[in-house]
Amino acid sequence: MYKDTNCGEPRESTVGSLITVAGWVHRRRDHGNLIFIDLRDRSGLLQVVFNPEYSEAAHELAGSLRSEWVVQITGKIVRRLPGAENPELPTGTVELSATKIVVLNKSLTPPFEVSDDIDVDDNTRLKYRFIDLRRPKMQAMLKLRHRVTHIMWDFLTENGFTQIETPILLKSTPEGARDYVVPSRVHPGQFYALPQSPQQLKQLLMVSGVERYFQIARSFRDEDLRADRQPEFTQLDFEMSFVHQDDVMAIVEELYLKIFHELLPDATVSDPFIRLSYTESMERFGTDKPDLRFGMELTTITETAATSDARVFQAVASSGGTIRGFVAPGCGNYGRRDTDRLTDFAKSSGAQGLVFIALDESAPSIDALEDDHIKSPLKKFLSIDIVKQLANETGAKPGDLMLIVAGTSRLVNTVLSNLRNEMARRLELVDENDVSLAWIYDFPLFEWDDDLNKWEPAHHVFSSPKAEHMQYLDTDPGKVLADLYDLVCNGQEMGSGSIRIHDKDIQTRVFGVIDYGEDEIQDRFGQLLTAFTYGAPPHGGMGLGLDRLVAILAGEQAIREVIAFPKTQSAVDPLFEAPAIITDQQLEELHIRVVMPEN
């Protein structure tokens, strides 16, 4: 070993010991005859002092040290002079009085400082990720991520789960996201696809009698990136046999509470998890991933609004649309500037417009509301009585702002749920110490696709219809609810799971609803259907996003910050410069001819 002690370890109790440390030169403070070095390794910082009275050679060499050089230093741990202690450092009461120094490697001046309080362009950080990861915050992130997966491994092992790896080179099943594909050299013109999730494999493992499987599995989706979406991401994927929905939920709940309690001990975490049916969630929040850390629930006001003289409302109501809204408390004094911004925000979510009704705080009550108390662009179409009624229905008080959107129910819900989150941000309603964990359950199995003019799986095709809804499968698919559940944390989808179909006939009927042809079914799902005919146990499970979980634990918005080597928004790795062209010889071996797009 190049060292016998880590930089972060020495304390007053170890004063007097002769040690050797090795690490990176974090900072140098050169006083001429006295030189200080902050030496950094994975455990922290240790101040090293070079005094020519103890070693002239070491002192001379120390003068030539530069940031990020890798050095090995031997010396004695001494108590610092009184008044020279540094309370910021765990090792701040002592220092290493160096007698010997060996330069293990020099370093160019790094493109940015290895420090937490830096603000460097993402591209530069990723290009020099190996330096970026030296920052204490990034080191902490890597360790946090490890601790999360460690807890998962331990917990699931204790609960009888077996970790099993599944293939990365598999077959394209083009429903859902776009696949990443890999050409086959041995089979000209044929391609593997990287898994979007190990879904069918884990179901096959249930048929194999594994009963409890898990995997920290990499998954791949060739879709556009976002702050919370990378082309390759990691899921805790697991599956259990002989379970009902509640059994799956119970396992996840225990695991996640353990993780949050251990890694975020100061947070207030939902225990037990909140439970909302899909219908209730849509009704109250307009989304299947509501942020439950604040109120501002949605109200449907179609009927009342339609009785006003406002033509927008009448038109939407008579064409079967919906009018909904919510109350932004204390925003009755919003000026033109504020409301314009909210309107722009609503429009960016797809709304035609945003109707707001501001109630002046000087009104003694809703009943005593007078014309002067009301501000709204639709004011001349809204009678006092209608405004009062709307206020009562939405729960608005004097001084509040009602935000109302009209349109198709899908659009209205999208806009209002986005707007609700936006208002929470503006009003700072979220206690960052709160962690809301919620189950959203009883999802519909199918949703109608207007573009394709057919039923599509709302989540995925393997979810089991509720037994009591099986009767609607052929007659009214939109009515069929499934044993399908999402885990939602602070308004983000953290994972999705279901009790699966384990019966070939039911699975075939589900494929029938979404209009898959016989050949198509056989091609994509043949192996699963065949397996179902050889004694498939009832089973269910989940896929849970690891990157998002770690991001929440680390207090980060972007999962880029919790992935060691992430890609940019254009799916590029700036460090390796991937993707890249390959040689003509490689192309030839793979039987591939490249046709570049025009322009």
Next chain:
RNA sequence: GGUCCCGUGGUGUAGUGGUUUAACACGCCUCCCUGUCAAGGAGGAGAUCGUCAGUUCAAAUCUGAUCGGGAUCGCCA
């Protein structure tokens, strides 16, 4: 594919038609300095302002295109 924001020494920013030989902070280099810890002091180097084209007597500054980064809608069973 759409919309929005950003691109100026190594890093982060200022400068938004002409007294700018492009400014500031940090970093870097040299020298001084025995108790600093974001050390301090003195001096110095380092940028054709992402790229290309256009407008203009004059462009970091205006226009267009393009490239790159970020946010977001579509997309993500």
